[in-house]
Amino acid sequence: MASSSSPSLEVEDLYKRLNLEEESGGITVKAEEDGKKEGQDFNWSLVGRFLTDRQINFTAMQNTLASIWRHVKGVCIKMIGPNLYLFQFFHELDVSRVINDGPWTFDQHLLIFKSLELGMNPHQVPLFQVDFWIQVYDLPIGYMSERVARDVGNFLGKFVEADSNNFTGIWRDYKRIRVSMDIRLPIKRRMKLKKIGEEWSWINFKYEKIPTFCFFCGVIGHFDKFCEKLFDYLDKSGKNSMVYGSEHHQGELQ
Structure with a gap:
């Protein structure tokens, strides 16, 4: 007795099942020589962001960092996401000096960075x-x-x-x-x-x-007048009770 279903529908269903199996599967990639070279390059790379909610002037940031880093072999800076940057250096000594001589700021915003290693996704690195x-x-x-x-x-x-x-x-x-x-x-x-x-x-x-930090909560990255905990530090007389105080701030090295 002939099947009641259409042959074309059976082929279509089979094709869909094959597609689902392909999408749910995976492969193991063998590290070839090209992969080793790529990993070597990324050992001279940093991924970073600035501690700010404001938009960074990318051109000004490039010029400023190039001026203060004074890298001998050069650096390529790329924006790879909102307030996310890739710093590709071309010599180990240049990147080592940037890492060891920090922290760095641009327009008073702290630069937070991490060295990239083989296998890391720059968009998923905790900063x-x-x-x-x-x-x-x-x-x-x-x-x-x-x-x-x-x-x-x-x-x-x-x-x-x-x-x-x-x-x-x-x-x-x-x-x-x-x-x-x-x-x-x-x-x-x-x-x-x-x-x-x-x-x-x-x-x-x-x-x-140390860059900008809050006199009230002690967290780096904002002034006290923008602190969410500002009203928690008001005393009964209505005066601001600064936990970190002006005398503490004057002792900090900028």
Whole structure:
């Protein structure tokens, strides 16, 4: 007995099923020599954004960064999305200097960047961490060891390195540590520490090259008059109670 369905419809259904199977499948790509070369190039690339809701003047930004970076072999800057940029360097020394000498700003807006690695999608790289050099004041004698530097750095964010001059015999008013900080969190003004059997001591922090930050909430990237938490810091007399205060701001290094 002949089938009641049309042969053309059966072929059409089969074709649809094949298409669905193809779309849900995948392949494993073998890394060839071209892929290695591409990965090598991307080791000299950064993806970044500026900490602002405003539109960036792309041409002015290019010229400004080219002027302050003074890269020897050049850099190609591309806009790959709204407030998202790809910085392609052409020599390892140029990109290393940009990474190590930061943080950088344009028009007072902090540049947040991350090195690209093979397999990364530039549009999906989380951009919230910035490395800052931080000066540590009022450390008691005998407290600045490599271990203490690391513990203090991890209190502030994620310890990156300590200034090698910290551990020389020359007396200095402060020690320096480099810390990777989440810019979504308030900066820390001070902390207390002690050794077993001793009294607590307060140590204070000053941030090098810190951009605009809020006196009320301590978050980098906006002024206090634009802070959503502004009214949470108003005292009963109606005066602004600045948690970070003008005296703290004057101590920060710009």
